[in-house]
Amino acid sequence: xxxxxxxxxxxxxxxxxxxxxxxxxxTITEGRTATRRISFFDPSAFRSQIAAECDFDPVAxxxxxxxRRRADRYVQFALACSAxxxxxxxxxxxxxxxxxxxxxxxxxxxxxxxxxxxxxTVSENGRRWLVDAARGxxxxxxxxxxxxxxxxxxxxxxLHGPAQVVSTGCTSGIxxxxxxxxxxxxxxxxxxxxxxxxxxxxxxxxxxFDAIKxxxxxxxxxxxxxxxxxxxxxxxxLAEGAAVLVLEEAGHARRRGAHVYCEVAGYASRSNxxxxxxxxxxxxxxxxxxxxxxxxxxxxPEQVSYISAHGSGTRQNDRHETAAFKRALGQAAYRIPIxxxxxxxGHSLGAIxxxxxxxxxxxxxxxVVPPTxxxxxxxxxxxxxxxxxxxxxxxxDVALSVGSGFGGFQSAMVFRRLPGVVAA
Amino acid sequence: xxxxIGVVAPTGVGADAHWRAVLAGTRRTGPITLFDPAGYPTRxxxxxPDFTADSYADSRQLVQTDRWTHLGFAATRLxxxxxxxxxxxxxxxxxxxxxxxxxxxxxxxxxxLQRLWGGASRTVGAYQSIAWFYxxxxxxxxxxxxxxxxxxxxxxxxxxxxxxxxxxxxAVRRGTPVVIAGATECPLSPYALACQLRSGxxxxxxxxxxxxxxxxxxxxxxxxxxxxxxFVVEELGHALAxxxxxxxxxxxxxxxxxxxxxxxDSAGDPAQYARAMRLALDRAGVAAAGIDxxxxxxxxxxxxxxxxxxxxxxxxxxRPPPVTTQKPLTGRAHQGGSALDVATALLAFAHxxxxxxxxxxxxxxxxxxxxxxxxxxxxxxxxxxxxRGFDGFNSALVLRGAAPVRGETS
Numbered sequence: 001x002x003x004x005x006x007x008x009x010x011x012x013x014x015x016x017x018x019x020x021x022x023x024x025x026x027t028i029t030e031g032r033t034a035t036r037r038i039s040f041f042d043p044s045a046f047r048s049q050i051a052a053e054c055d056f057d058p059v060a061x062x063x064x065x066x067x068r069r070r071a072d073r074y075v076q077f078a079l080a081c082s083a084x085x086x087x088x089x090x091x092x093x094x095x096x097x098x099x100x101x102x103x104x105x106x107x108x109x110x111x112x113x114x115x116x117x118x119x120x121t122v123s124e125n126g127r128r129w130l131v132d133a134a135r136g137x138x139x140x141x142x143x144x145x146x147x148x149x150x151x152x153x154x155x156x157x158x159l160h161g162p163a164q165v166v167s168t169g170c171t172s173g174i175x176x177x178x179x180x181x182x183x184x185x186x187x188x189x190x191x192x193x194x195x196x197x198x199x200x201x202x203x204x205x206x207x208x209f210d211a212i213k214x215x216x217x218x219x220x221x222x223x224x225x226x227x228x229x230x231x232x233x234x235x236x237x238l239a240e241g242a243a244v245l246v247l248e249e250a251g252h253a254r255r256r257g258a259h260v261y262c263e264v265a266g267y268a269s270r271s272n273x274x275x276x277x278x279x280x281x282x283x284x285x286x287x288x289x290x291x292x293x294x295x296x297x298x299x300x301p302e303q304v305s306y307i308s309a310h311g312s313g314t315r316q317n318d319r320h321e322t323a324a325f326k327r328a329l330g331q332a333a334y335r336i337p338i339x340x341x342x343x344x345x346g347h348s349l350g351a352i353x354x355x356x357x358x359x360x361x362x363x364x365x366x367x368v369v370p371p372t373x374x375x376x377x378x379x380x381x382x383x384x385x386x387x388x389x390x391x392x393x394x395x396x397d398v399a400l401s402v403g404s405g406f407g408g409f410q411s412a413m414v415f416r417r418l419p420g421v422v423a424a
Numbered sequence: 425x426x427x428x429i430g431v432v433a434p435t436g437v438g439a440d441a442h443w444r445a446v447l448a449g450t451r452r453t454g455p456i457t458l459f460d461p462a463g464y465p466t467r468x469x470x471x472x473p474d475f476t477a478d479s480y481a482d483s484r485q486l487v488q489t490d491r492w493t494h495l496g497f498a499a500t501r502l503x504x505x506x507x508x509x510x511x512x513x514x515x516x517x518x519x520x521x522x523x524x525x526x527x528x529x530x531x532x533x534x535x536x537l538q539r540l541w542g543g544a545s546r547t548v549g550a551y552q553s554i555a556w557f558y559x560x561x562x563x564x565x566x567x568x569x570x571x572x573x574x575x576x577x578x579x580x581x582x583x584x585x586x587x588x589x590x591x592x593x594x595a596v597r598r599g600t601p602v603v604i605a606g607a608t609e610c611p612l613s614p615y616a617l618a619c620q621l622r623s624g625x626x627x628x629x630x631x632x633x634x635x636x637x638x639x640x641x642x643x644x645x646x647x648x649x650x651x652x653x654x655f656v657v658e659e660l661g662h663a664l665a666x667x668x669x670x671x672x673x674x675x676x677x678x679x680x681x682x683x684x685x686x687x688x689d690s691a692g693d694p695a696q697y698a699r700a701m702r703l704a705l706d707r708a709g710v711a712a713a714g715i716d717x718x719x720x721x722x723x724x725x726x727x728x729x730x731x732x733x734x735x736x737x738x739x740x741x742x743r744p745p746p747v748t749t750q751k752p753l754t755g756r757a758h759q760g761g762s763a764l765d766v767a768t769a770l771l772a773f774a775h776x777x778x779x780x781x782x783x784x785x786x787x788x789x790x791x792x793x794x795x796x797x798x799x800x801x802x803x804x805x806x807x808x809x810x811x812r813g814f815d816g817f818n819s820a821l822v823l824r825g826a827a828p829v830r831g832e833t834s
Binding site: 045070108122131136137143147152158159162167172211269273274288407 | 536594619622683817
């Protein structure tokens with residue numbers, strides 16, 4: 001039996017600093033930061049008052065009036081990304097192909113933004129426990145159930161294959177692409193729109209991370225607040241965004257002459273079984289996930305060209321994953337360029353894993369590794385090559401990305417250039 | 425293979441309690457007591473009776489989690505005990521947990537929203553960030569039971585309960601010998617109910633006996649419920665090596681999407697729904713005629729009931745198997761409800777009894793199916809469990825029941 005392989009043939013991105021694939025790539029390769037003081041509401045009452053917001057125009061993104069009315073912001077991001085990815089892939093499906101084309105999208109907090117806005121109305125500013133159901137908006141149920149994310153994208157593109165939402169907190173974006181990859185390998189689908197979306201910049205989310213001091217309080221200098229791997233880091237910067245990739249069975253892509261960014265060479269996940277928010281300093285489970293993902297692609301540590309780090313900018317994370325890379329990659333860990341684009345586009349919870357996979361696909365495509373911005377002071381416990389501040393032109397044949405999330409989830413994914421395809 | 429069943433549902437706590445209620449056809453929907461529902465058009469639902477969360481988790485775990493997770497703690501412990509597995513995984517990387525969740529920690533989340541917006545300080549508690557989000561239950565379970573293999577959380581509204589079992593079966597094939605799967609839900613907070621009312625699918629009939637009547641001429645929508653079921657899905661060799669009791673096999677699965685929204689006049693796409701059923705049958709290598717019993721989605725909304733009947737007729741043509749639904753007894757616990765149907769099917773084979781359907785009394789036009797009117801013995805021991813989710817999700821599972829164990833001491 002021929003082993004089915006998954007390739008990436010389209011990329012769509014909505015990220016802070018640019019609501020399109022090309023503008024996203026320009027932002028992160030120029031090392032520009034898109035973090036700023038929160039503008040969606042007055043953040044003065046909160047410890048962390050900064051975020052990486054998207055300047056997103058749903059009309060310009062081509063959303064229909066009905067989509068703009070019914071879909072919460074994170075779903076609108078996904079609709080824009082999926083349209084961009086499908087166009088990028090030049091994907092035109094026959095009716096029969098639509099039956100074997102699915103949607104797997106991740107989100108960490110789903111419709112929280114709409115749920116909170118509506119809550120304020122129906123509870124009369126938090127005064128009523130027994131909220132006034134009659135005052136709720138018409139799409140409140142769509143906000144309650146995050147399955148709306150996959151449903152709306154399936155509806156937009158007329159896809160009748162398996163549709164689901166994956167919600168494993170901050171690894172959702174990697175896991176969704178991983179599950180989609182498994183559906184293709186297992187023969188359950190030939191094409192899957194896979195990715196993730198989150199729009200958590202809402203008072204309740206900001207307050208939640210304030211309560212555990214996970215986010216950066218560097219309100220005086222928002223542009224430099226996200227400082228992964230820097231000794232002077234103070235937590236992550238909340239963000240929003242989305243990315244959707246067109247995943248396709250390799251033969252399906254070849255037969256239609258599609259442009260291929262790269263192959264999904266491996267995906268693995270482990271849980272640390274340790275703490276809902278704490279990480280084991282030894283990086284054991286993330287290391288195991290990395291090793292498993294590489295093994296699936298029969299890739300040796302020395303072959304890894306680039307690592308897209310989780311790099312959230314919390315001290316425990318940066319040390320945890322530095323240890324994980326050493327554990328899984330040995331001496332090669334010291335040679336491989338590692339960067340965290342969260343330094344520029346912040347941490348969009350479930351979405352960022354997919355945005356980082358989009359960056360990996362583009363790093364392979366263009367032979368450029370995005371930098372870790374805002375890096376100035378070395379942390380003795382973070383002694384690898386974090387590509388400080390400036391992008392680097394290097395051929396990227398194998399890109400590894402990792403994610404780590406509340407609940408103890410640790411995921412890893414490997415993208416590989418297809419043999420015979422050279423950088424653009 | 426399914427080797428453990430944990431039920432925490434309006435029918436009771438534990439698989440035995442559930443089965444007794446199913447056999448007796450005891451309706452367990454009633455007035456919502458988790459809050460005062462007097463001001464809402466839907467005032468009835470299915471709650472888990474006499475649920476004592478502190479029997480299944482310690483106070484530290486309970487304080488940082490929502491009731492939905494408490495139900496998950498209980499269902500998981502019951503499933504592990506039923507499977508004869510220890511509370512802590514002996515081989516952590518060989519154990520994983522993938523549950524479905526439709527709406528996260530509703531009661532916890534609403535309390536924190538109230539504190540944030542109605543309280544004196546604009547703050548939430550330290551546990552909001554880990555209690556409300558959809559991965560809360562799986563994260564907690566993974567930590568408590570030391571399930572360190574590839575875990576996950578799926579959302580496909582009601583259909584996701586079946587998807588989680590399909591995902592577990594895939595994970596077993598990929599090399600994780602034990603995967604905990606299924607779903608629990610607790611959508612019974614004032615705000616979550618307000619959200620659900622906007623779906624237009626809830627029943628406002630003010631009599632719990634008559635409010636949720638799928639396939640009946642008097643169908644008026646459904647009643648919401650909490651609870652669900654969690655399973656131990658185990659690789660066959662692993663189960664045999666430890667002499668585990670096997671309930672049955674997750675033999676086939678299929679999932680499709682209508683690519684159309686749920687609206688005031690939508691009814692779902694029977695062609696796509698039928699395709700999900702056929703995919704499950706094909707994967708199981710089973711002909712439609714071989715199916716012993718069907719557990720349908722049974723939404724209780726006339727136009728959806730008719731389209732479900734149409735999908736079943738499309739698959740089974742002139743040889744329809746008996747159809748049985750127990751959802752009217754419990755209400756719909758969304759993804760937990762479809763998981764509960766899987767428990768009912770597996771228990772039916774274990775007890776060698778296909779349970780009679782809880783209605784319809786007067787079959788609605790277009791819903792003429794072979795509803796099982798009396799308990800009867802299984803024949804082929806193959807069940808088709810079907811579920812649909814709001815906004816176009818369709819899923820189906822084929823379960824192959826093991827022969828009942830004779831002379832089992834109880």
